[in-house]
Amino acid sequence: MEQLNPEMVDAAQGLWSNVATFFKLLLLPTRRSQLIAVLGLVALSWLLARGLSPLLTGWLRSRENWPKWRLRLGLLVDRRLTLIVFALLSWAVVLVMREVTWPSRSQVIALAANIATAWVAIFFLARVIANRFLRRIVSWAAWIWVTIDLLDLTDSVSEVLDGVAISFGDFRLSALTVLKAVAITGLMIAGARLLSQLISARLARNEDISPTMRVLTTKLLQVVLFSLAVIVGLKAVGFDLTGLAVFSGAVGVGLGFGLQKVVSNLVSGVIILLDRSIKPGDVISLGDTFGWIEELGARYVSVVTRDGKEYLIPNEDLVTGQVVNWSHSNDFVRLDIKFGASYDNDPHKVSRIAIEAAMGVGRVIASRKPVCWVTGFGDNSVDYVLRFWIGDATGGLTNVRGLVYLALWDAFKENDISIPFPQREVRLLNDSLPVSATAPPPADGQPDA
Structure with missing residues (x-):
């Protein structure tokens, strides 16, 4: 023994x-x-x-x-x-x-x-x-x-x-050293987190800094503070970190191959923050997803839709894919509404009434006057497109379209403008064939039961 x-x-x-x-x-x-x-x-x-x-x-x-x-x-x-x-x-x-x-x-x-x-x-x-x-x-x-x-x-x-210690050549690791390292590093990390929260709160109240720069500054500050907390905590208990350089390099190469997507998302997140293509509060469309930027994370972007769903979209998709930012350079958004009116109605009158109806909706910008154009002569109606501008895409798009449609309905009812529905004519090519309104007898000649 x-x-x-x-x-x-x-x-x-x-x-x-x-x-x-x-x-x-x-x-x-x-x-x-x-x-x-x-x-x-x-x-x-x-x-x-x-x-x-x-x-x-x-x-x-x-x-x-x-x-x-x-x-x-x-x-x-x-x-x-x-x-x-x-x-x-x-x-x-x-x-x-x-x-x-x-x-x-x-x-x-x-x-x-x-x-x-x-x-x-x-x-x-x-x-x-x-x-x-x-x-x-x-x-x-x-x-x-x-x-x-x-x-x-x-x-x-x-x-x-x-x-209670183990030795590897000249390196000796005791239970006391481990406990000191855990305690000091934990306190350093807690202090770094508290300091990061205080500075982030001060940055959030500074209106002179753009939202993207606030997020970028906060992320960089967190990385620096937490890295310093770990390094200082380990050095305080006597750990020699020089021997970790070669080991960390080898581990970094292995992680680089295994975590390509993660690294790509991290780098894409930094690019998004630097070029300020999107920022918290922007309204974006990505595929079938339409919503508001809630948070810019290190790996993903949080997008909240009108129905309360929160989508976590990887940063790489926002950098490499096609994204519609409804509020990138300004808040003005143009919307189109297509409708049809009867051939019996004067197109000039229909266009004028449609423009007045759109201007009566509160969210439609009056300074950018709506326009209404004839786009074609359809099978059943004259086709029109009504174009108008709004300045608050964050308030939603479907709801303002619905309000304009209701305004058109009311205005057309008041001015006797009809919205036709599809109509079809049936013609017989051979007029000599008899036409009977009754049903033919059964094939076997027997009366129906």
Whole structure:
């Protein structure tokens, strides 16, 4: 059997000795009463939280026009109400006891108050991390580390974790180094995300910057901040990143072949942001999809249609395909409506009435006067096309066409202009054949049943 590392054995024995000494001191008669008091404060805090929680929830529900962050903060307080009440009661007891007796008589209660306060602070600070799984890992790691530090066991635990290590030549990787890397890198990423959100919010309020430049600046800022967070976090715990250069190059070549579409979409997204061909809020048509640009992502563009469907269109399709941007250079859009009128109606009168009807629709631009032209003499009617302009394609196209059609219908009814339907004439080529309005007899000569 392989022998254990002597240094690791000594570190584990030292940790066990420190833990045993701590519990021996905790069970001394002078501190036993404080331990009982801490347990009593825990029970009292639980009872008070059970009574205060419904009151706090009802009060939050009655708050109208409150920002979402305040309501979320109130819900977080409700989730950790027992721990918050325990911390407040513990500090109150400690302050009172330090005024009336020796500080050593409240040392255990003060230790419990410090641990509870640190746990509450970590719980609220960890909300900065958006990823739920990562937030739980960071929270638990921080709670354990703070508890060990306040119990004065940091050196002993560090020695044990540092003894659990694997070596590759001159490279040594210990459990302590891994934990430090995860903790520092997680905090750096959380800080980078918070800073990115603050800067993005400032950019969103700046009207002098175009929407595409805001998105591009935000994406570049996120890449730079998160890259720096990872690099600084790994360097802070002593990782040598120079050896990763060759490895990352080889991995990059392999990923380049395997993720061609992904890379193409990423590059296409940067091109879209740079040439400003589309931007958030634009109305576009791509194939059968007609909608509004909701968000420009790194890999796709989110397009929301009139019926509430959200299409995630790859950036490459927008760069290489034909896209109709209804609001690229300006917001003016011309629409055509085709209709027919009877040959008995004067075409000049029909055109004039159609133009007046279109101008009566609110969304039709009056400064760009509609026009109506005769396009042909059909089999059943004179064919016309009515052309008009709108300046708000974001309001929809089908609905404004429908309003113009209704206006034409009303105007034609008032002026006795008829919209003919298809008509057909049937002629007999041989007039000598008899024509009977009754049905012929059955083939077998028998009457019908």
